[in-house]
Amino acid sequence: LLGRLTSNKLTDIVQSSAKSLEEGYTPDVLKNFVNGLIRRLPTFEEFKKSFQSIGWSKMNEFYKDTSQKHRVHVVLETLEAIETGSWNIEPYTIEHLNPDSADRENANIGNLVMLEGSINENNGAKPFADKVDIYQDSRYKITRNVYRRYHDNPSSLLIETRANAMAEKIYNHIEIKKNTLLQLLG
Secondary structure (H helix, E strand, O other), rough: OOOOOHHHHHHHHHHHHHHHHHHHHOHHHHHHHHHHHOOOOOOOOHHHHHHHEEEEEOOOOHOHHHHHHHHHHHHHHHHHHHHOOOOOOOOHHHHEEEOOOOOOHHHHHHHHEEHHHHHOOOOOOOOOHHHHHHHHHHOOOOHHHHHHHOOOOOHOHHHHHHHHHHHHHHHHHHHHHHHHHHHHHH
16 A cells, blocks of 8 residues: 555565564664665655555446455545544445446545445435535544535535545655654664
8 A cells, every 4th residue: 555565575575674673683673674664665646646546436347356445444444543543443334425336536535435334324326415414423533524524515525636635644644653763763
């Protein structure tokens, strides 16, 4: 999701460093490992471009794959954890703000939120304007944020703009964590 490399390449980096971290640990070995990972972080523009390709759909063949759905779960859960400070996330369904069946663009991450199954099952393929008010009742902060942002003007929802804002929130969070780690390592 984040790096320029496939998960196999990242696993190789971790495995190649694991022995020296375990057997010959020094603060410099740890710093080298962390700096090696940091060098592989994408720029924000690279991250945003990759982030725009995340999506999930029951209708669109390109986004039907289970791995696509998994990536959406990672994004939504990460955003919820950033908002709430907790990774204790109860079961949810992926809700399409605009109907999945209406347009291929509606599979994009900027059109997706977490929603309890009991709330989601009554929505079907309703337009966003007809269901935005139900998001205020969600237990998920990122979903309630959608209500707060768009309930007065549902037509202001722009999927690409929302996806970019989501990417920026995650990227900025990673930057903060990275900088904190670098400060700890001195």
